[in-house]
Amino acid sequence: AQKITQTQPGMFVQEKEAVTLDCTYDTSDPSYGLFWYKQPSSGEMIFLIYQGSYDQQNATEGRYSLNFQKARKSANLVISASQLGDSAMYFCAMRAIPGYSSASKIIFGSGTRLSIRP
Amino acid sequence: DAGVTQSPTHLIKTRGQQVTLRCSPKSGHDTVSWYQQALGQGPQFIFQYYEEEERQRGNFPDRFSGHQFPNYSSELNVNALLLGDSALYLCASSLAGRQARGGTEAFFGQGTRLTVV
Numbered sequence: 001a002q003k004i005t006q007t008q009p010g011m012f013v014q015e016k017e018a019v020t021l022d023c024t025y026d027t028s029d030p031s032y033g034l035f036w037y038k039q040p041s042s043g044e045m046i047f048l049i050y051q052g053s054y055d056q057q058n059a060t061e062g063r064y065s066l067n068f069q070k071a072r073k074s075a076n077l078v079i080s081a082s083q084l085g086d087s088a089m090y091f092c093a094m095r096a097i098p099g100y101s102s103a104s105k106i107i108f109g110s111g112t113r114l115s116i117r118p
Numbered sequence: 119d120a121g122v123t124q125s126p127t128h129l130i131k132t133r134g135q136q137v138t139l140r141c142s143p144k145s146g147h148d149t150v151s152w153y154q155q156a157l158g159q160g161p162q163f164i165f166q167y168y169e170e171e172e173r174q175r176g177n178f179p180d181r182f183s184g185h186q187f188p189n190y191s192s193e194l195n196v197n198a199l200l201l202g203d204s205a206l207y208l209c210a211s212s213l214a215g216r217q218a219r220g221g222t223e224a225f226f227g228q229g230t231r232l233t234v235v
Binding site: 004035037042043044045046047091093095104105106107108109110111 | 151153159160161162163166174176206208210224225226227228229231
């Protein structure tokens, strides 16, 4: 069975500082993908970054980077130079990569509420 | 290019009633998945539709059913509503072929906030 664990229910960070959101996962699937989503109060789930289990390098997307440590089964999100608009819920998620055409479900963690202080 | 659109955005229903939620996938996408997100929790997978068939199902009772139309849009139906069905219902669309290789194509709509009273 797949499981995502986010141990930080909430975090407060000063504007312009870097922040790391923790995520550990458990799966028996040989191939899988890891995601981070941002969910503002409006409710929409906004895709931030993706890391495949077979990727050799850590993924980066602008101010977002994913610190992928496969042996430790961790996939932490790093946000550099935080901004007030980064205040939101952040979800770590995982999906198995099947060998058939239909996609597998996405498993989400419980989320971390990030608040940026001016 | 329109993203994933869901309707309605908000809905209030009485316990025991039935409700239908709708989702139009992102242009070019053929797979639709539905998720339930209770307040303060992460989304939980309900089911997924591809080629007008239910392909996968999460741990939800038969009161939750769905449909996918030839234009790839989808409906989520919930019968005999319970107070515990109050949640944000999210629809996600993707392209099956690319998803088979992993990737980033799980785009979500803004959700339908259902309140059961």
